[in-house]
Amino acid sequence: MIGGMNCSLTKIELLAIYQDLLQQIGPRHWWPADSPFEVIIGAILTQNTAWQNVKKAIANLKDKELLNPSALAEIPEPELAALIRPSGYFNQKAKKIKIFSAYFVNRYQGSMAVMAQQETAILRQELLALFGIGPETADSMLLYALAKPIFVVDAYTRRIFSRHGWFATDFTYQQMQEFFIQGLPQEVSLLNEFHALIDYVGHHYCRKQPICQSCPLQTRLPLREEAK
DNA sequence: GGCCAGGACACCA
DNA sequence: TGGTGTCATGGC
Secondary structure (H helix, E strand, C coil): CCCCCCCCCCCHHHHHHHHHHHHHHHCCCCCCCHHHHHHHHHHHHHCCHHHHHHHHHHHHHHHHHCCCCCHHHHHHHHHHHCCCHHEEEEEEEEHHHHHHHHHHHHHHHHCCCHHHCCCCHHHHHHHCCCCCCCHHHHHHHHHHHCCCCCCCCCCHHHHHHHCCCCCCCCHHHHHHHHHHHHCEEECCCHHHHHHHHHHHHHHHHHHCCCCCCCCCHHHHHCCCCCCC
């Protein structure tokens, strides 16, 4: 049990799962980007979207030399929407990117170094208050762009850990995050790698079948029936 | 031609 | 607070 929560894993088992994945799959080198600001924009663009499509949108921004906060704060929204069209939801995402960029410029002078000095809890609160930034996007920004020690929960995390019977299917985002934060050392490199490995497992082993047949995690702990 | 991808928000009861 | 609809392209 971790933190008295209704789950069936000990801290030692959770860490062992991480080490198993790292050994079997290898480091993922997340987040794929040339700069922390690119991570931020990528985090918005990848919402419910395949990464292949996000890469096209980012390439368009780079071609136009628009991948910087002041340019994105100033560009007309329809123009931005046209450039990020390949990533889907382009009208919504153009609005989100402009709102974040304006906030970033006004509050932190458009500097990641300045922003990173702010306390994590305050940053998270500020990010969640912005339109278009929910828990997963905020935590991705905190961990992968600002190197803050926080765990990113996504759909794969829920799917994998509930299917293996390691926690209840009705856990909230907050509960799932606490589960990992309480169970793991607060090391940015480990938290970075663990989420990336979970994403890899989700992509490659946990898509269509209700129970993954060749999942790397199967070798460590017995699978259980997925809770209904 | 249907399904899904590294979510979040609006609206409703 | 929980469930459902909407946003939208591109790959398989």
